Every structure is written in C-alpha cells, then in structure tokens.
Amino acid sequence: MNFFDVINNRRSVRRFTDTTVPDEVVQKALDAATKAPNSSNLQPWEFYWCKSPEKKVQLAEACLFQGTARTANHLIVAVSRIDTWERNRDLIMQKMQATEPLSKDLHNYYYKIIPSLYRQDPFGIFALGRFLIFNIMGLFKPIVRRPISKKDLFEVVTKTTALACQNFMLAITAQGYGSCPMEGFDEKRIKKILKLNSNAQVVMVIGVGAPAPGGIFGPQFRVDPNLVIHQL
Numbered sequence: 492m493n494f495f496d497v498i499n500n501r502r503s504v505r506r507f508t509d510t511t512v513p514d515e516v517v518q519k520a521l522d523a524a525t526k527a528p529n530s531s532n533l534q535p536w537e538f539y540w541c542k543s544p545e546k547k548v549q550l551a552e553a554c555l556f557q558g559t560a561r562t563a564n565h566l567i568v569a570v571s572r573i574d575t576w577e578r579n580r581d582l583i584m585q586k587m588q589a590t591e592p593l594s595k596d597l598h599n600y601y602y603k604i605i606p607s608l609y610r611q612d613p614f615g616i617f618a619l620g621r622f623l624i625f626n627i628m629g630l631f632k633p634i635v636r637r638p639i640s641k642k643d644l645f646e647v648v649t650k651t652t653a654l655a656c657q658n659f660m661l662a663i664t665a666q667g668y669g670s671c672p673m674e675g676f677d678e679k680r681i682k683k684i685l686k687l688n689s690n691a692q693v694v695m696v697i698g699v700g701a702p703a704p705g706g707i708f709g710p711q712f713r714v715d716p717n718l719v720i721h722q723l
C-alpha cells in the first residue's frame with residue numbers, strides 16, 4: 492500500500508473477527524506512534540497495551556462495552572502526561588551532549604524556557620506569573636501565549652499524543668488490519684485500572700483487529716472541502 496492507499500483504507504472499525512493480530516504488528520505500530528512529531532521533542536505520551544484478559548474485560552466495560560472494545564484483539568490506551576517533561580528533557584540532553592557540547596541557545600530553551608512553561612504548582616503561582624508576563628510582553632511583540640494553566644498544558648501534551656495515535660492507526664492499516672479510536676469511555680475507571688495519577692490524561696483507547704463483515708459502518712463521508720479548507 493502506498494501512503495495514500497493507507498490514508499484511504501483506514502476506517503473506524505466497530506466490530507472485529509476472532510482473527511489473532513500478531514504482537515509484532517502492534518509492536519511495529521507502537522514504534523511508528525513514537526516517531527510522531529511532538530512538541531519540543533518532549534514525548535509526553537504513554538501507551539498501555541492491555542495484555543491481561545481480565546484487564547481487557549475491565550477496559551471494555553470502561554469503554555461502555557462498545558462493539559470495538561468488546562471485539563478488539565488488542566486494546567491500547569494512549570495517555571498524555573504533564574509530568575514526564577523533565578525526565579525526557581534530561582534524556583534528550585544527555586543524548587545530544589554525547590556527540591557535541593550543548594549550544595547556549597539549546598541550553599537556554601530546555602533549561603529556562605521549557606521549565607517556565609511546563610512547571611506547575613498547587614497554588615497556581617506559576618500560572619499567574621505566566622499570565623501576567625505573556626500579557627505584558629504580548630503588548631509589545633508577538634509571543635507564545637500558552638500554556639498558562641494545567642488545562643493548557645494538558646492541551647499541549649494531548650495534541651502531541653493524538654498525532655502519535657494517528658501514526659499508530661495508519662501503521663495498523665498499512666499492515667492489513669483495522670482499528671478504531673474511542674473517546675467514549677469512563678476516564679475515571681480507566682485511570683483506576685491503569686493506576687494513573689492526576690498528571691495523566693486518557694487521550695484515546697484504540698481497538699485493533701481484523702475487520703468483521705459489516706464492521707465498518709457505510710462509506711466514508713466528509714463535508715465539502717470548501718467548508719473547511721480556506722485559502723487566504
């Protein structure tokens with residue numbers, strides 16, 4: 492399949508057959524997921540590949556027993572995190588420094604700018620500081636105005652994680668299988684199953700399997716491109 496065949500063949504599959512999808516297929520798609528572009532290369536995602544049959548049933552229940560979740564051969568939970576940036580930043584820096592000394596600009600970016608954007612405190616003092624600084628500086632020059640709050644930061648990490656999910660699903664299609672992303676779930680229950688804290692957000696649960704007959708609901712429909720593509 493060429494790139495556009497993959498794009499055109501990917502559909503949301505609501506019912507799968509009993510066919511086993513080899514682990515290597517999922518592993519390859521997970522590798523593709525982690526190759527996605529991501530904000531400042533901080534890779535704020537996690538993927539929980541649910542292997543235990545017991546946990547799979549619990550997850551399907553938390554996904555409201557949707558057909559996709561019930562019949563999926565594999566269930567993968569994509570999670571975005573606001574608390575892994577410091578660890579990942581240090582790992583990236585170590586890797587970079589192994590080949591050449593860090594430039595002053597890069598050092599400044601990762602050790603001053605990134606912490607000033609990502610750091611949170613329980614009283615919202617950093618958020619207030621960012622709000623004031625962004626709004627005052629923004630009077631004089633164009634600046635990045637977010638993230639301010641914890642909610643904004645979740646938006647940053649979730650945007651990035653969604654791109655990884657798309658890589659994952661396309662990689663599943665490219666290998667001849669089907670998938671379906673789900674946001675129809677009880678996040679509180681999923682977080683309990685996965686033992687996630689308040690610095691994690693469940694972005695999507697993705698079901699993977701071989702599409703069953705009738706498992707794709709009708710032809711793909713998209714609104715007229717003129718409604719959504721604007722040339723200026």
Ligand SMILES: Cc1cc2nc3c(=O)[nH]c(=O)nc-3n(C[C@H](O)[C@H](O)[C@H](O)COP(=O)(O)O)c2cc1C
Binds near residue numbers: 501502
């Ligand atoms: C973030 C997100 C959440 C979704 N949640 C669900 C879901 O909970 N259940 C479901 O059946 N489909 C879900 N879908 C699939 C969409 O309904 C589907 O992508 C859309 O109808 C277009 O169909 P297509 O993917 O076959 O092109 C979701 C898709 C996305 C991107």
